[in-house]
Amino acid sequence: MTQEPLLEIKNLETVFFTDDGIIKGCDKVSLKVNPGETLAVVGESGSGKSVTAMSILNLIPDPPGRVMGGEILFQGQNLVSLRQEEMRKIRGNHIAMIFQEPMTSLNPAMTVGDQIAESVILHQHLGKKAAMKKAEEMLQLVGIPAPTQRLKEYPHQMSGGMRQRVMIAIALACSPSLLIADEPTSALDVTIQSQILKLMKKLQEQMGMAVILITHDMGVVAETADKVAVMYCGSIVEYGESHDIFFNSKHPYLQGLKQSVLSIDDMVDELPVIKGNIPDPLHLPQGCRFEPRCPRAMDICKKERPRPVYFNDKHHACCWLHGGDHDTRS
Amino acid sequence: MVRLKSFYLFMLSILLQVWWFPMASLDWISYGLFTSMTLGLGLFTIAMARNKKRQTANTMKGSRELMWLRLKKNKTAMVAMGVLIFLSYLTVLAPFITPQSPLDTDWGALSQGISSTHWLGTDDMGRDIFARALFGIRVAMGIGVTAVVLNTLIGTFLGLLAGYYGGKTDTLIMRLLEVWNAIPFILLAIAIMAALGTGIGKLILIVSLSNLMAFARIIRGSVLTVKEHDYIAAARVIGISDTSIILRHVLPNCISPILVLASLSIGETILVIAGLSFLGLGIQPPMPSLGGMLANGQQFLHENFLMSLVPGVTILLIVLSFNLFGDGVRDALDSRLND
């Protein structure tokens, strides 16, 4: 299967210059997304998932942050080297994004209709009327009842779930080929969460777009992802197809992450957790960044950072545990 | 704690200045003030130095210390504070700095320029402009700070009452304040002056009633949030009196907004007092006031520009320093700005 990837990130480095020092938000992140497939990016908060996503769209607030190295190839075009004006034509048009906080991600001073129509007018050069009609169709599509009236309403008149549907409508209004969803359901009630996920799945199939789903919820990953990238402290520690990640995981961090979300019918007395916290990004460990929390840490883990070890075509992990057994292909 | 107490002592000694009006014969009061201010400032510095040593050992800091640390980092605010301290010393030491009296007229030297006897010249009546400006600073800062302190106390009291008791008390206080606030302050001042006449006491009274709404509203808001906490209910259950709850549990939690608002409003208050004095409604001659000096100076704009320039620049310097310091306090206390 040699498919031309829709998006390919190579060695992306995004750096934040803070008063206290330099923080690497993304440290040599590489990943691929094929057309139509779903890639889940998993990790604790602060692991660099959102930074990666924002880097793709060049939305990192500068200052303090900046993309310092690497390539982001989208349909063969390197997004890192694009000028602001060219980038603007891709945002919302070919790549769209949904954010975590539906309560604050919509402009309180604009009607929902205007907010959806805005990107349609901008990218598809439709007139105001046609764009509003398109907005109405989009509201219908994301399952909002009485779209004609809702069009003229303001965000504060809607519930959280409803607003996230509007966010999806905004994102999909120009039929992008890639949708980045940054924790789209974490701020919502559990029942609404599954509704939104189902809606996204349905629309993805309808429109044939690829999705990068950023989440810390392994349950969501299991439901939706084709491939999974696990991030820790700004780098990808394990990457592979969903099946491999769930049934053949290699990295102790991922193993710990999976254990901590055991389903209730496993009936354990005490939920296993990964001990400790994410290290201070200003003072990262010299060797493997997971070493201080790793139950299976070895001497070498303290000294040197592990390089990716490939288990098959797509499945790889960065861990010294597997360093001797398999040859690296890179 | 020493640090705070010495700071209060220092502030108190500045406050005391207002009760010593420019009578150059009372030099011993000046001396007393100087001693207490130096003592206060000295203790303050020692306590700060000691505090610095402690910091390295102890990383857990109280919110007040944290605020102080942030404020110390703000260079402009520190410079402004330095200027204010310098000005306070200057005014207290005024009789020792210049032999000239702010009141005595030198008929041989009317409306003169800069000279060695009269450092910044003399006004139309031969009075020394430098001496008058020094005493003007004293009066402006003294009355300004006193008025803001009173304003803060009254506003806080009303806000506490409204927020803590709620219901009818709340409605009554807030409605009254709304009406009070619906009349521009200058008009209230004019009405009160028209009814009662002018004078220092009345001036302080009027200015200390100027900004009540802002204080009361902020305090009421904080009290309402604090009241939600369980420990207030717990305190009530074990039978602690209302006064005690307010003083021990509610008030300490509202300190930050009070401090910010108070330090931000000193500058404006001084401007208001200077403005009223300029109109002839504030500090009355012969007592030197910066606003009054400017009003006088405007009449002699053609002959002697120093008469306007000196008091004008002086007010600007004082208010600018208070505003910079107030901005610093706000930035240090408002955690929202520090993320």
Next chain:
Amino acid sequence: MLNYTLRRLMLLVPLLFFISVMIFGILKLTPGDPAVVLLGERATTEALELTREKYALNKPVHIQYVKMMTHLFTGELKSIYYRENVIMVVLKKMKPTLELGGAAMVLAILVSIPAGIISAVKRNSFFDYASMTTALFGISIPVFFTGILLIYFFAVKMRLLPASGYGGGIFTMDGIRHLIMPAFVLSFTMMASTTRITRASMLDVIKEDYIRTARAKGVREFTVIMVHAFKNALMPVTTNLGNQIARLFAGAVLTETVFAWPGVGRLAVNAIFRRDEPLVFGCVLILSFIYVVVNLLVDLFYGVINPQIRYE
């Protein structure tokens, strides 16, 4: 919105009532015989007796209040100094004051809002530092000192503009020449604080999630700032406008004094010195009413720009 407007309008009536009661109450604090206060010290005994009868000064306070108000509006309340009905005296001086205040307000808004937006967008740039420093001076310098400085440089030294006085209306060349300095002086403080507030609220809004959403949609940066951000930043700026206008009143009194501008502010201050109590009452009351009405307009504008109020 209709609901909101009606509610505001209905609040106007009790507010105006209480304001007049409060001002009446303050003036009642005057020590001495109110009849003497009303007529001046040279009044004859018969005249005093007549006045007591006319203003019900020998009756309870609330009746006195009603009498005072009816006399004010029927024109029977006369200024001691001008010997003319108080309302007429005030209205004659109203035009210059409104011109001055209006020009200052328009100027302040026209300068401060763009300056605040640019400062926020180009944060830490030269423009930001320059405008923030100017604004800091603007809120720290006394209105009358700005006025005196301008008079000194532009009237005394360079002889470009008239030092003081009223030139006769905003639509005459001379009127404008006379208006330039006072209007600038009066607007400077408001300009300064509005610039600071605009900048601060723009900085707050730019951090919001919905600005990121707008950028992610591919909206032009100019549109992001001017439409998405500014629409929201305008709300705190508007809320603060009421305070600004109150300060404008204080500034107007001072500016009118510095520039010998024949307006209501100076009229009121002079009335104090002339012990013209009825005129003080009239000036303060009418100016307060104007302030309340202007504030109402600001509130209504706030309702227009804030959809949470519009769709209550």
